[in-house]
Amino acid sequence: MTIDILDSEHEQVLFCHDEASGLRAIIAIHSTALGPALGGTRFHPYVDTAAAVDDVLNLSRGMTYKAALAGLDLGGGKAVILGDPHTGKSEALLRAYGRFVESLGGRYVTACDVGTTSFDMDVIARECSHVTGRTVAHGGAGDSSVLTAYGVFQGMRAAAEATWGTTSLQGRRVGVVGVGKVGRHLVGHLVSDGADVVVTDVWQPALERVRDEFPSVAVVASAAAMLDESLDVYAPCALGGALDDEVVDRLTAEVVCGAANNQLAHPGIEKALEGRGILYAPDYCVNAGGLIQVADEFEGFSFERAQQQASGIFDTTRAVFEAARSDSVPPAVAADRLAERRIREIGRLRSVWLPH
Known part of the structure; x- marks a missing residue:
């Protein structure tokens, strides 16, 4: 090794x-x-x-x-x-x-x-x-999945606006793969917004909990079976690497927006998504709500303050899409460029942070 x-x-x-x-x-x-x-x-x-x-x-x-x-x-x-x-x-x-x-x-x-x-x-x-x-x-913020899901929902609203001209998911069919801590909260936001939600998870108790809480939600047997569904939005909310060549080839959704980290299985997948006309909301852009939530503890946690900051994920995601259109690059590339620009411009003069 x-x-x-x-x-x-x-x-x-x-x-x-x-x-x-x-x-x-x-x-x-x-x-x-x-x-x-x-x-x-x-x-x-x-x-x-x-x-x-x-x-x-x-x-x-x-x-x-x-x-x-x-x-x-x-x-x-x-x-x-x-x-x-x-x-x-x-x-x-x-x-x-x-x-x-x-x-x-x-x-x-x-x-x-x-x-x-x-x-x-x-x-x-x-x-x-x-x-x-x-x-x-x-004295802590508690479960950070609450605002992680909230931020993903805000990112999904921005993706809906860019794709269909409305920030509402009402009537849209959304497939959520993984309904653990974050996915379950995301399902709640989607149901409240009027979306038609279908879910899957490898852990049966997670599926049962979501089914009990949201009876209108449909369940499919596996992530592979989810690809056979006719979807408007595909939301990977489990582990990374969810978007590989086979998945991208089979997707019916026009939007991919989920909570999982590192969704792109390898470099070039972002171009494959773009080539198929699928709008990808970069994972680290839309799932930052949990990070915002726990970071707020440094100031003495206020849920209202953290939620207000997490609401900004809508505008950040919109800015990523606008930069992607302006520069004629996939959103994943645009997000990287915006992040790297801030690191260059705002990064501290020392290259390594040391405690005071």
């Missing part, structure tokens, strides 16, 4: 191992040009270490662009814990992980992600002061 960490553009990658608790984790700091690197901790049963490294490097890079495009004074980082969160999570493991985060002195600030919760952040915070997304009882 060869992992070319030193060939990456990341500032720092930390491998963490605690024998007593069984912790195996990786923390990746992509950039601190705009401030400390904030990004969630993903707890996932990766097939091997190489897969975990690949994921954490891609996710942390995405966080840099997400924070920059959202107008936050934060850099990009991410962490992954290798293992099954349903069977491998323990207080000892989380506290050991917290000590590794603390050792970075504030260069990396952690939060929730797939496989971790606000309650886990409370445990990590017993060993570490660089934690956001804590429970409301401990």
